[in-house]
Amino acid sequence: MKLDINSYEDIGIGAAQVDWERRVNFEKLRTDRLERVKRVLVEKNVDLLIVFRWENARYMTSFRFHYWPTFRFGSVQVVFGKNMESPLLYSGDEKHVMARMPWISDYSKFTPSASIEDPVYVMNWLKEVKQEVSKYIEPKNVAIDIWNTPLVKAVPKVFPNVEILDGQEIMMEARIIKTEDEIKLMRIANAITARGMATAAELIHNKPGIKENEVLAAAFKEMYEEGAEWTQCQNIVASGPYTCPYRRFTSDRIIWPGDLVIVDIGALYSGYFADFTRTWVAGNVSPTKEQKKVFMAAYQVLEDAIKAIKPGVTTWDVYRAGYEGKTFEEGYIGHGGFLGHGIGIAASEPPYITTFAKDNPIVLKPGMVFSIEPYAGKPGVGGVRLEQTVLVTEHGVEILSPYPFEESLFIR
Numbered sequence: 001m002k003l004d005i006n007s008y009e010d011i012g013i014g015a016a017q018v019d020w021e022r023r024v025n026f027e028k029l030r031t032d033r034l035e036r037v038k039r040v041l042v043e044k045n046v047d048l049l050i051v052f053r054w055e056n057a058r059y060m061t062s063f064r065f066h067y068w069p070t071f072r073f074g075s076v077q078v079v080f081g082k083n084m085e086s087p088l089l090y091s092g093d094e095k096h097v098m099a100r101m102p103w104i105s106d107y108s109k110f111t112p113s114a115s116i117e118d119p120v121y122v123m124n125w126l127k128e129v130k131q132e133v134s135k136y137i138e139p140k141n142v143a144i145d146i147w148n149t150p151l152v153k154a155v156p157k158v159f160p161n162v163e164i165l166d167g168q169e170i171m172m173e174a175r176i177i178k179t180e181d182e183i184k185l186m187r188i189a190n191a192i193t194a195r196g197m198a199t200a201a202e203l204i205h206n207k208p209g210i211k212e213n214e215v216l217a218a219a220f221k222e223m224y225e226e227g228a229e230w231t232q233c234q235n236i237v238a239s240g241p242y243t244c245p246y247r248r249f250t251s252d253r254i255i256w257p258g259d260l261v262i263v264d265i266g267a268l269y270s271g272y273f274a275d276f277t278r279t280w281v282a283g284n285v286s287p288t289k290e291q292k293k294v295f296m297a298a299y300q301v302l303e304d305a306i307k308a309i310k311p312g313v314t315t316w317d318v319y320r321a322g323y324e325g326k327t328f329e330e331g332y333i334g335h336g337g338f339l340g341h342g343i344g345i346a347a348s349e350p351p352y353i354t355t356f357a358k359d360n361p362i363v364l365k366p367g368m369v370f371s372i373e374p375y376a377g378k379p380g381v382g383g384v385r386l387e388q389t390v391l392v393t394e395h396g397v398e399i400l401s402p403y404p405f406e407e408s409l410f411i412r
């Protein structure tokens with residue numbers, strides 16, 4: 001698949017701030033994101049929004065914190081109402097926020113970390129929230145983006161007779177269309193990921209006997225040196241028999257010449273994720289005819305799905321274009337009814353391209369960003385996963401991950 005370069009922005013921009021070119025406008029980024037949340041609150045007539053998800057907190061405040069390998073309640077809380085000028089940020093990082101975040105520091109509150117797991121603290125914290133927001137509004141409804149048991153018990157007591165709404169639905173309506181600056185950050189994140197992918201491919205091609213975890217460590221090193229904050233997931237290097245059935249993590253397996261090797265990686269940069277996948281052939285070995293057939297089965301799904309993307313079509317249309325009617329002799333195409341996911345300030349978010357889209361199709365609009373990641377596999381031969389991050393444009397689609405595929409696997 002060739003990239004149709006319509007402008008220099010298609011291949012990314014520099015990450016540094018400079019005086020000679022318009023790059024990412026972070027002040028505008030912060031303003032635009034908060035304005036989108038305000039607009040949705042007004043349109044949905046939501047009085048009060050409380051978020052705990054890290055990506056939602058960052059979207060509303062630009063508060064960056066250290067990501068844990070699993071979700072941790074209490075790292076940050078953000079409270080925002082439709083009559084408030086700025087959100088209330090609750091965190092344990094008072095000195096950091098006051099020193100470096102003037103756009104939010106005047107409205108910040110500070111609380112011990114990890115307290116949302118404690119029932120007594122949750123009750124007291126919600127009472128404090130109620131007192132703070134009473135300066136602006138007496139809420140008739142409260143939207144919350146994620147729940148745990150202490151919240152389920154405490155919210156109705158602190159906010160009696162108040163309608164409880166889905167805060168994640170509110171946030172996703174604000175987040176699903178990316179701004180110009182968000183897209184620029186995602187281009188940079190994908191460029192950083194390309195550096196990691198290049199290193200991984202070079203080792204797979206030219207260093208026989210290397211282990212999967214060594215390949216991933218080298219890719220991580222490149223991405224972090226380039227300015228990555230984190231990675232899209234634990235990331236995947238799967239080789240040989242672990243490509244079919246597909247094992248979605250990295251081990252210490254030694255990669256043999258001739259193995260198919262799936263590399264699925266993505267960098268986080270300034271809050272925005274990249275995510276793309278390539279499958280390589282290890283060593284200076286020509287792939288077998290069977291390996292080529294597996295690759296082409298996955299590649300055809302990828303091409304057909306991307307060709308279907310344009311404003312006005314639905315997630316179900318894209319899924320059908322990719323997978324419907326396709327079979328693969330003695331093997332299989334597809335991975336659990338899944339073809340793709342949205343991506344942005346979260347590593348995975350709507351719109352989802354799955355079999356479930358049939359009953360809940362989402363209409364694609366310019367500014368949506370998501371991945372297309374088909375899989376094909378044949379036992380005894382191996383598996384292939386390919387993935388592109390794509391932006392829906394006014395006229396179709398732009399590929400944000402224009403990295404080459406393994407040329408030797410194509411059947412021309």
